[in-house]
Amino acid sequence: MGRCHSRLPQVGKTLRPQQKDLLKSLRIIFVMGGPGCGKGTQCENMAAKYGFCHVGLGELLREEANQATVRGQQIRDIMLKGLLVPTGVILDMVSDNMLSRPESKGFLIDGFPRELNQAKEFERIVGRSPNIVIVFDCSTETMIHRVLLRGQKGHREDDAEDVVRQRLETHYTLCEPILAFYQQKNLLRNILAEDAAENIFAKCCSVIDSLQ
Numbered sequence: 001m002g003r004c005h006s007r008l009p010q011v012g013k014t015l016r017p018q019q020k021d022l023l024k025s026l027r028i029i030f031v032m033g034g035p036g037c038g039k040g041t042q043c044e045n046m047a048a049k050y051g052f053c054h055v056g057l058g059e060l061l062r063e064e065a066n067q068a069t070v071r072g073q074q075i076r077d078i079m080l081k082g083l084l085v086p087t088g089v090i091l092d093m094v095s096d097n098m099l100s101r102p103e104s105k106g107f108l109i110d111g112f113p114r115e116l117n118q119a120k121e122f123e124r125i126v127g128r129s130p131n132i133v134i135v136f137d138c139s140t141e142t143m144i145h146r147v148l149l150r151g152q153k154g155h156r157e158d159d160a161e162d163v164v165r166q167r168l169e170t171h172y173t174l175c176e177p178i179l180a181f182y183q184q185k186n187l188l189r190n191i192l193a194e195d196a197a198e199n200i201f202a203k204c205c206s207v208i209d210s211l212q
Contacts, residue, residue, distance in 0.1 A: 027106030082166025
């Protein structure tokens with residue numbers, strides 16, 4: 001479940017040596033968790049405190065999906081089914097966004113990777129692992145409740161309950177191999193995301209401070 005077959009390109013670009021050197025010198029933190037776990041909000045808070053750039057994959061995809069282009073329409077159709085956009089497209093969007101912010105002290109990449117191949121391709125293209133991977137642990141019931149509330153406020157098409165349940169099924173199916181991959185590298189830091197927002201933020205700061 002969750003893999004999509006489309007005409008969108010599958011292979012990401014190759015970075016030039018100077019681009020790789022730039023990305024190797026910066027802190028890169030992946031933030032993972034299901035829809036509604038609160039990672040977007042906490043990334044904004046962490047970015048403000050530490051001077052990092054928040055790269056929200058979901059936001060990048062929604063911006064692309066709203067473009068009046070063939071690729072935008074294809075991405076929109078995939079997202080409305082709760083499926084995954086191809087790895088090559090994702091990696092191009094993430095790397096382009098990072099390279100456009102050379103002044104940043106680091107990057108919080110929110111909602112990435114979404115499948116194991118994305119994790120491996122990121123390392124191939126950028127030439128390194130992230131510094132750390134923060135995982136927000138949250139119950140399915142809590143995430144569905146939060147996303148439905150968000151959908152009522154923001155009128156996001158991909159926040160309908162049937163789409164949310166498909167997104168969660170896709171997330172859980174594809175997430176386990178990614179977590180195992182980073183666990184072997186000792187990069188995982190789990191944070192319970194059922195707590196009050198300020199307590200979750202304090203835990204996030206403790207993780208980032210441990211990198212100093």
